[in-house]
Amino acid sequence: xxxxxxxxxxxxxxxxxxxxxxxxxxxxxxxxxxxxxxxxxxxxxxxxxxxxxxxxxxxxxxxxxxxxxxxxxxxxxxxxxxxxxxxxxxxxxxxxxxxxxxxxxxxx
Amino acid sequence: xxxxxxxxxxxxxxxxxxxxxxxxxxxxxxxxxxxxxxxxxxxxxxxxxxxxxxxxxxxxxxxxxxxxxxxxxxxxxxxxxxxxxxxxxxxxxxxxxxxxxxxxxxxx
Amino acid sequence: xxxxxxxxxxxxxxxxxxxxxxxxxxxxxxxxxxxxxxxxxxxxxxxxxxxxxxxxxxxxxxxxxxxxxxxxxxxxxxxxxxxxxxxxxxxxxxxxxxxxxxxxxxxx
Amino acid sequence: xxxxxxxxxxxxxxxxxxxxxxxxxxxxxxxxxxxxxxxxxxxxxxxxxxxxxxxxxxxxxxxxxxxxxxxxxxxxxxxxxxxxxxxxxxxxxxxxxxxxxxxxxxxx
Numbered sequence: 001x002x003x004x005x006x007x008x009x010x011x012x013x014x015x016x017x018x019x020x021x022x023x024x025x026x027x028x029x030x031x032x033x034x035x036x037x038x039x040x041x042x043x044x045x046x047x048x049x050x051x052x053x054x055x056x057x058x059x060x061x062x063x064x065x066x067x068x069x070x071x072x073x074x075x076x077x078x079x080x081x082x083x084x085x086x087x088x089x090x091x092x093x094x095x096x097x098x099x100x101x102x103x104x105x106x107x108x
Numbered sequence: 109x110x111x112x113x114x115x116x117x118x119x120x121x122x123x124x125x126x127x128x129x130x131x132x133x134x135x136x137x138x139x140x141x142x143x144x145x146x147x148x149x150x151x152x153x154x155x156x157x158x159x160x161x162x163x164x165x166x167x168x169x170x171x172x173x174x175x176x177x178x179x180x181x182x183x184x185x186x187x188x189x190x191x192x193x194x195x196x197x198x199x200x201x202x203x204x205x206x207x208x209x210x211x212x213x214x215x216x
Numbered sequence: 217x218x219x220x221x222x223x224x225x226x227x228x229x230x231x232x233x234x235x236x237x238x239x240x241x242x243x244x245x246x247x248x249x250x251x252x253x254x255x256x257x258x259x260x261x262x263x264x265x266x267x268x269x270x271x272x273x274x275x276x277x278x279x280x281x282x283x284x285x286x287x288x289x290x291x292x293x294x295x296x297x298x299x300x301x302x303x304x305x306x307x308x309x310x311x312x313x314x315x316x317x318x319x320x321x322x323x324x
Numbered sequence: 325x326x327x328x329x330x331x332x333x334x335x336x337x338x339x340x341x342x343x344x345x346x347x348x349x350x351x352x353x354x355x356x357x358x359x360x361x362x363x364x365x366x367x368x369x370x371x372x373x374x375x376x377x378x379x380x381x382x383x384x385x386x387x388x389x390x391x392x393x394x395x396x397x398x399x400x401x402x403x404x405x406x407x408x409x410x411x412x413x414x415x416x417x418x419x420x421x422x423x424x425x426x427x428x429x430x431x432x
Contacts, residue, residue, distance in 0.1 A: 009337070013381070020382045027144040036135040043151060044276040050378050051267050057337065058344045058370060060260040062289050069285045073278050117229070121273065128274045152384040158270050159375050165229065166236045166262060168368040170397050177393045181386050243360040252351040259367060 005056040008067070008102045012049050015074070015092075015099035019046045022081065022092035029086065038080055038089060045077035045096065052103060068107035074100035113164040116175070116210045120157050123182070123200075123207035127154045130189065130200035137194065146188055146197060153185035153204065160211060176215035182208035221272040224283070224318045228265050231290070231308075231315035235262045238297065238308035245302065254296055254305060261293035261312065268319060284323035290316035329380040332391070332426045336373050339398070339416075339423035343370045346405065346416035353410065362404055362413060369401035369420065376427060392431035398424035 023042040026035040052070035055063050074096050081093035131150040134143035160178035163171050182204050189201035239258040242251040268286035271279050290312050297309035347366040350359040376394035379387050398420050405417035 013333070013337075016381045024148075024383060027147060032140050032144075036140075039135060039147075040132070040277060044271075044274075044278055046382060047267070047270060047274075047276070048278065048282075050374065051263070053377075054263060054374050055260070057340045058260070058263075059348060060263070061256060062260055062264065062292070065285055065288055066264075069281055072281055076278070121225070121229075124273045132275060148385060152379070152382070152386055154274060155375070155378060155382075155384070156386065156390075158266065159371070161269075162266050162371060163368070165232045166368075166371075167240060168371070169364060170368055170372065170400070173393055173396055174372075177389055180389055184386070240364070243363060248356050248360075252356075255351060255363075256348070 004106065005063075008106045009053055009056055011095075011099050011102040012053050012070075015095040016046055016049050018088075018092045018095040019049070019077075022086075022088045025086065025088040035084065035086075038084055041077045041080045042092065045073055048073040049099065056106070064107045066107075067103040071100045071103040071107065074103065112214065113171075116214045117161055117164050119203075119207050119210040120161050120178075123203040124154055124157050126196075126200045126203040127157070127185075130194075130196045133194065133196040143192065143194075143197075146192055149185045149188045150200065153181055156181040157207065164214070172215045174215075175211040179208045179211040179215065182211065220322065221279075224322045225269055225272055227311075227315050227318040228269050228286075231311040232262055232265050234304075234308045234311040235265070235293075238304045241302065241304040251300065251302075254300055257293045257296045258308065261289055264289040265315065272322070280323045282323075283319040287316045287319040287323065290319065328430065329387075332430045333377055333380050335419075335423050335426040336377050336394075339419040340370055340373050342412075342416045342419040343373070343401075346412045349410065349412040359408065359410075362408055365401045365404045366416065369397055372397040373423065380430070388431045390431075391427040395424045395427040395431065398427065 019042050023039055026032065026039045026042070029035055048070050052066050055066040060066065078093045078096035078100060081089045081096060127150050131147055134140065134147045134150070137143055156178045160174050163174040168174065186201045186204035186208060189197045189204060235258050239255055242248065242255045242258070245251055264286045268282050271282040276282065294309045294312035294316060297305045297312060343366050347363055347370070350356065350363045350366070353359055372394045376390050379390040384390065402417045402420035402424060405413045405420060
């Protein structure tokens, strides 16, 4: 695994932690009904990130395309999360954007 | 893919449909705070089922062990879903138990 | 799950069967060293297809983007498989192209 | 994510790197026909490890069961890899056993 993948995988893992914390925390919020889109995006974006990690760690012939898709999905998830003031949403949005940038660089 | 896998995969796919419908529907319920455990179990059980389908369709050397785990997880998810009266939970519980039985047979 | 997803998932599953048969059969060929690219593409393409099925069956907010990626990857895998005369490769190439078309339609 | 998961995930990621290197390297060996079981086990074991990482990072309700399965599968993959003298197989076997131990601890 080259250095560049290693760094991107690390960022993806940090995002996954924040994303799944956000998923669980949203479910515990009083205004959970306001958070349903955020919950659905968290789940789908976590799946996309796991898929990108799998591609990088297995040296897939399609890393570029997969990281590009992951960047697209992360950007949309970051936008959604950023709308909510809960600290876990803001933290999720920040790491999600960082993950989008790292994946975009990987696919360039 | 032998006949036996084909039938089990079909049952897993039917469950996945009911399980994901239950996930989305729980998020729309008025009493969504009552449904958070169900929502978490739906997500985790769907992941286990996808993993079992992947094992069966790729003729994994570990089909028995994986289907056995999927059966264990489905049984616990079916128990949780059965506690809730929403029709999507009851439907999820029924197909989940059917899926548990099919996976248990596969691993026998 | 709407009708359209159901048909696309069915085609993806048929492809996965052919793809994994091709993977296992390539490993048994006398000229296995000629087949290494095909083996790597089969594995990576099967992963992409599983990811697309997961997106469709869980009604992901990102189905369009994911099915589009799956179509791209399937097209490249179909090209690679079509180069080899083994019946399992030809069968894999055909179902892979069919899968690419179905996923492309889904993302349109 | 608690400290204990973090360490286990790190060990799983190190194994995944060695496992996928072994997969690719086996395909390049002159005696690739001797390596087909190793190639199939590498692929299946990598999938099990990704599934365990997903469970840990998403705080799945079924972490214990999933890590236990991953430990079982890793032990069988380590046994297979240890039979081959290629350095990538020996390296894979060592990290695989380490991964099995970490996952077994996690499920205890």
